[in-house]
Amino acid sequence: MAKNIPLSVLDLVPVGENFTISSALKNSTKLAKSVEKFGYKRYWIAEHHNIKGIASAATSVVLSHIGANTEKIRIGSGGIMLPNHPPLVIAEQFGTLESLYPNRIDLGLGRAPGSDHRTAMALRRDKNDGSDFPLMLNHLQYYLSKEGGPNAIKAIPGYGLDIPIWLLGSSTFSASLAAQKGLPFAFASHFAPDAMEAAIREYKTNFKPSKHLSEPYIIICINAVCAQTQEEAQYLATTEQQKFLYLNRGTDKLLSKPTNEMDSLWEDWEKNGILNKLRESIWGTPEFVKERLNNLAQRTGANEIMINSWIYDPEKRIKSYELIANMWLK
Template identity: 55%
Template sequence: MTTHSSSPLSHNTLNDIPLSILDLAPVIQGGTVADTFHRSLVLAQHAERLGFHRYWLAEHHNMPGIASSATSLLISHIAAGTERIRVGSGGIMLPNHAPLVIAEQFGTLETLYPGRIDLGLGRAPGSDHATARALRRGLGSDGQQFPAQLQELRSYFQPDDSAVVHAHPGEGLHIPIWLLGSSGFSAQLASQLGLPFAFASHFAPDYLLPAIEAYRAEFKPSAQLERPYVMVGTNIIVADTDEEAQRLATSQYQSFLGIIRGHRGYLQPPVDSMDTLWSAQEEQYVLQMLRYSAIGNPETVRAKLIAMLADTNADELIVAGQIYDHNARVKSYELLAELVKTK
């Protein structure tokens, strides 16, 4: 099966590039996990109507403000409530799991929702070291075995009469596999295996350009993919005015501030100013982590996205936006869809 791709020598424009959504399933201060699941489904339904290409959910653990720990179950919830949009993982942290279990889970998802499931894979724990040890108890994995685990996982989708262990369901199904990363490791592996590559520049932008350059330069065609295909993660918050968008963004700033302080809580309401909440050094660090962001009114965001495409020549953008108010979150994606269609 060949994933759609554009030539690495082409120059994609904002008006023809696919847009997708990465939902971190935020639990807001004062809200519940049930609220989060409902809002994620509503957002996915809006995204489908607006023409977004895919809707991904990410595996995180031991984080009260992120509700996507049972990622495969949440993918099924979203896919069941939509009709056309692709739904998948951005990503499953493979070292946390036995590859056979993931093959069976995604074989089940692909059987339930044929032609709509993506399997994005990462090698990070998706949490802190103590939680990683709890998750990986008995697996003997610290992430270094990721290439071997990936090979094992892929083998379960290939019919093999000589195999002792089979994935039922899973075997014989064509589920697109993506590699996700924030460094050169996954980029190199994706290029060697001929797989599409997604870079997590929405929180780790430092190695974005070197990683995608190496991926494209070293890419080897495969049965899944003829040419390199790069999806770039970005934070986007669109509102009617720059001032309102910047205010909405303070919820995300507070989340990243909590990460660097070692406190991962619920998504906080926006504030008028961050000045009393962070130090100058913390502000610089947070803004550096989030520098691949487009925050503002539609024209401001459009200009930033055009510049981002000029830098990366991405084949697809996947958008995250940690917004406290659900209606403002939906509106942000509506405005984004409109500005991309505007010539």
Template identity: 50%
Template sequence: MANLSLLDLIFVNEDQSLKEAFDSAVKVAKAVEHFGFKRIWAAEHHNMPAIASAATSVVISHLAANTEKIRIGAGGIMLPNHSPLVIAEQFGTLEALYPGRIDLGLGRAPGTDQKTVQALRTDQKNSQNFPSDVQELQRYFSKESFEDPIVATPGMGQDIPLWILGSSTFGAQLAAHFGLPYAFASHFAPDAIADALNFYRSDFRPSKQQVRPYVMLGVNIIIADTDEQAQYLSTSQKQSFVNLRRGVKRKFQPPIENMDEYWNEAEKQMANHMLYFSFIGSKKTVKEKLSTFLTRYHPDELMVVTSIFDVDKKIYSLKLLSEIMEELK
């Protein structure tokens, strides 16, 4: 049965300060550690008032400091925005502080809009260097880099698992070529899932880090006592997708009774398509849908996004999910 993990986007609610958002993230992290989740990842997003994880390595340190055993990582660091040396030093520091608990997922998208790319002093063309940047980062982490002119300190010799993130077949092929675990962003990009998994599993080359393919799939899951309650809670996430399409910068919104009064037909189709792999409903409903998904795609791990405005309802949803996974075993 698949391992269970959480992608926490660390939403900043409409009525919250940043401090309160981080406090909620810690509360969630402690809860899922108790529920037996394998890892928590935070993602690098910029210029988004609803998401507080832009300084991803700092957020990871905060979550790791407030938990005990659960793995904490980046899902991911958008490598074209950074020097590989700086990322090696940052995550080398994290691994030194929290030994055996740090993951580093790598993506090649900017994680933001074009104006913010310019403000980051980077270039959209940097994504073309992604494969070589991954190799450079691997070299900084290797023990063999001790003799190199530039040594990542901290970083050199640290055993930090690297992951390739992707939403297309490119990332799947790259992960297979490098022999790295692969995380597919099916929670917002469902179209290429079958092709990406086929490419990755068929072309995988064993490496020092990974001897066999390892697939993580992203899914959106919201569970409540009834299907109707869960659908109501899901309107916060749907509003955020519509706001993103409209270019409206808002904090994370509370749920609403009628989404049809909020979005137009084109926005509804866009959101429903991007959120295709969403399992929303009562425990019974979600268990049936999730079982079908697991049987079809056979992931080694589920990375769950649970976008609920109320932190206690979010924790309750994650608790019910952990029970489902135990029952499915």
């Protein structure tokens, strides 16, 4: 049994069909307040750009609002795509968040653009492909440290604040870097399960203790949908399946309503590929989710599991997290 493993939440602030961006932000705020009561450890927001169905582009702004509407749950980025930003700006933004909400802020970092190539060019204004991510990380850590002399550039706010930095990844690159730097690591099994075992092995094998962390710490992120019956959970999960179907097709859409006609929407080859990509997703009753979470924890040695939920109805999304918490955390 792995019931002592904490659960956390990843939110992309989904914008569903017939919803506005304003209502999506309100729905995510309500979700954050709810999961705090349910006992989840963290609430992370992911940076994405130029995607109709995701309203989390201004990640630090959203986090500030979430912080103001919660009391104790840790809030953070899952993640900030560092090559999109000057490291000093991120140090200042998260230094501000840490000053507003002391001892509650996590700074999770990724190197992907969180967008398509054209949007990445608009954000980065050059052909930066993330290859200088390790150098940018060094700069960010410097701006948040107490290392600078009297004439050094400092992040104000941010200078000298002990803000936990996490590296996020969907391959072995960030796993290797997190191991070298002695930082905690979060793996994106919710969309990249193929590299999960290799990334975990790379991180654990090569981990070097640091002032930040004495031993490896891994979060595994998955998608999950929980309902009172297996049939309802499978029905609600068709929103997630449609999300990945349209993503694979390059079709930019708002988050779709669930459907009973999924097989009419995709070809067999699309179905097989998407279900393989979503093989770590858990859709079912509380008992089924419990069994699968235990299995995931045992297979990966995860220290923590983070759950993303592509559920169209905001109230059913909250209910899914509540059912999981009642089964796992109580």
